[in-house]
Amino acid sequence: MQQDQLIAELQQKNERAFERIYQLYSVSTYGIIFSITKDEKVSEEILQDVFMKIWNNASSYNPEKGRFFTWVLNIARNASIDKIRSKDFKNKRLNLKSDNFVDILESKSNTSGKLDAIGLQKYLDILEPTCKKLIDLLFFKGFTQKETAEELAMPLGTVKTRNRVCIDKLRSTVI
Amino acid sequence: MNNIHEYISSGILELYVYGALSAAESAEVSKVLKKYPEVRQEVEEIENSLLKLSSSVAPYNPEHVLEKLKLKLSSGNPKVIPIEKPSTNWAAYLGWAASLLFLVGLFALFNKNNDLRANLQALQAEKAQMESQIASSRDNAEKTTKLLNVLRDKNIIRIPLAGQAVAPDAYATAYWDKNTNTTYIDAQDLPTPPRGMVYQVWSLKMTPLTPTSIGLLDKFEDDANKIFELDNANLSEGFGITLEPEGGSETPTLERLYTLGTISS
Secondary structure: OHHHHHHHHHHOOOHHHHHHHHHHHHHHHHHHHHHHHOOHHHHHHHHHHHHHHHHHHHHHOOOOOOOHHHHHHHHHHHHHHHHHHOHHHHHHOOOOOOOOHHHHHHHHHHHOOOOOHHHHHHHHHHOOHHHHHHHHHHHHOOOOHHHHHHHOOOOHHHHHHHHHHHHHHHHHHHO | OOOHHHHHHOOHHHHHHHOOOOHHHHHHHHHHHHHOHHHHHHHHHHHHHHHHHHHHHOOOOOHHHHHHHHHHHHHHOOOOOOOOOOOOOHHHHHHHHHHHHHHHHHHHHHHHHHHHHHHHHHHHHHHHHHHHHHHHHHHHHHHHHHHHHHHHOOOEEEEEEEEOOOOOOOEEEEEEEOOOOEEEEEEEEOOOOOOOEEEEEEEEEOOOOEEEEEEEOOOOOOOOOOEEEEEOOOOOOEEEEEEEEOOOOOOOOHHHEEEEEEOOO
């Protein structure tokens, strides 16, 4: 119920609630944006835009329609996709490789920067290839169930049940 | 909801958190979630694991962005209205006036440019049309000259082809140049063939009567002169024109013999 209270305060333009929301969602949102754009600077700009939208449009969030997390996720994915489709971005990154969140995790655990490399590795170890694809499309790229089924040539129902197994595995490692 | 566990394990909640469901389906899940605390808890756990997964993809914690955001929030949300002495900033007014003028000018130029472009396009279209008219006139003139030469040539035999039973008013003329094995048919006085039909020209030998097709009067309507040039290497003793289905026939349909004429030797 705490979460509901926080969102209500955000909708009333409470700056402290906004800061709290930022702390809760900014890293995850930055990760989503980065997985699409693969550019740290550009991702920061988009992150800023996304949180400005969260602030300005908070009143349009309706809990009857879905989760706040999902609402933020949609804003972030849409803003990132708009950006990578824009002309100036395309010109800048003609030789961009089409990699997904798994490649980012792998390259990070190789270089082992500030973040816990062992922590990253465990995601990679538990997720089988189909899980990686499902999570990449459904979560990071924002495909619908139907689009995912078509992309992976998988029956619609299988997408749902297979993904459930994948997320179960993910949960068993993060908790 | 009979079996809440079945609902949870169906995988619909994960899709709900992704935002991969339709609006109607999402609204439905939201209702269930409100009613069943187990479902809510499940959704929160799914959300939590995804939050961690996506956070691990972030290159670093973008804490400093919050400072920029806070600046924007306070500037976009002025609570204190500063009371300043109203001063007339002439430079600013002048600047605005100049840029306004510039915009108006720009707009005028833009309009003018569009007009000119439209004019140019119209003229170009007209020019193309005239060029094609000239080309077709030249073509016609060449044809006419050629025909005149044919008519004046002393080696050419002129055979009048008189109208027959189906079309007593029809009339055509064959001009036969034996040297070049060419026969010209002047079909000026033949009625326009009905749709799907075409005139076919036959070279005739008299004893016994043997017709040999020498060609079709194709595109009858398109040809203004109604003069057709056909190859004829036969030792013709006469010419006949019949109306045949499109593409012509193997043998002439005598019931539709329009014109006929023999060479008086």
